Amino acid sequence: MKFDQKKSENPWLKIPAFEYEGHMSSPGVLQLQMLSELLKETVEKYNPKSICVPGCAGGNGFEHLADKNPDRIVGIDINPEYISLSETRYKKVLPSLELICSELESINFASGSFDLIHAALIFEYIEAEETLKKFYAWLLPGGILSVLLQLPSPSPVSKTEFESVKILSGFIKLVDPDTFKRRAENLGLELISEKIIEMRNGKKFFSAAFKK
Numbered sequence: 001m002k003f004d005q006k007k008s009e010n011p012w013l014k015i016p017a018f019e020y021e022g023h024m025s026s027p028g029v030l031q032l033q034m035l036s037e038l039l040k041e042t043v044e045k046y047n048p049k050s051i052c053v054p055g056c057a058g059g060n061g062f063e064h065l066a067d068k069n070p071d072r073i074v075g076i077d078i079n080p081e082y083i084s085l086s087e088t089r090y091k092k093v094l095p096s097l098e099l100i101c102s103e104l105e106s107i108n109f110a111s112g113s114f115d116l117i118h119a120a121l122i123f124e125y126i127e128a129e130e131t132l133k134k135f136y137a138w139l140l141p142g143g144i145l146s147v148l149l150q151l152p153s154p155s156p157v158s159k160t161e162f163e164s165v166k167i168l169s170g171f172i173k174l175v176d177p178d179t180f181k182r183r184a185e186n187l188g189l190e191l192i193s194e195k196i197i198e199m200r201n202g203k204k205f206f207s208a209a210f211k212k
């Protein structure tokens with residue numbers, strides 16, 4: 001595990017793991033389960049040998065990677081508690097797991113480092129255009145960028161009993177899928193699949209995969 005000491009005012013540092021996961025898995029939200037299934041589907045479909053999961057939180061869905069035996073899995077998250085939790089949960093079953101606790105903005109990998117970058121609900125919290133360029137560079141030729149974007153809804157942060165997550169409502173910045181697709185295409189990423197995921201509470205997400 002690698003810890004970056006950079007100080008940050010990022011609100012994600014103020015959300016304890018049990019509150020984040022409690023919120024995301026609560027009956028009115030059920031996003032944790034959907035996100036885990038999405039990672040499962042994605043690795044089953046593309047069978048990557050090297051995977052990067054920016055904004056990996058507590059390693060949600062990493063259990064689906066264990067029997068795939070990838071050569072390299074990198075999980076990155078700004079919150080040290082989430083990273084420690086990922087390590088406790090998965091380091092034994094995923095020996096190739098590398099965990100990095102840092103702001104994504106300060107991280108770089110050599111060009112062509114990954115077969116798959118799975119970026120689920122992270123573009124909402126970072127500078128989307130620059131990060132997309134970065135991810136493009138990190139992909140191997142033929143590599144896949146899998147993306148999940150939250151679509152507009154009356155309350156972008158669902159209401160639950162978990163108080164600390166409310167801080168995100170002043171920080172979340174939704175990314176328009178058409179703008180994202182245009183930027184991806186301009187970089188040389190080919191859209192190979194797209195779908196809308198609708199939750200029981202009416203919240204919608206745009207899921208897509210792009211090929212370099």
Ligand SMILES: C[S@@+](CC[C@H](N)C(=O)[O-])C[C@H]1O[C@@H](n2cnc3c(N)ncnc32)[C@H](O)[C@@H]1O
Binds near residue numbers: 054055076102
């Ligand atoms: C909505 S959660 C992502 C969910 C996760 N990808 C999944 O599939 O379950 C967003 C995650 O991004 C992390 N994050 C937010 N901003 C970040 C940044 N600038 N650098 C690194 N991680 C960040 C948060 O700590 C949080 O764990």
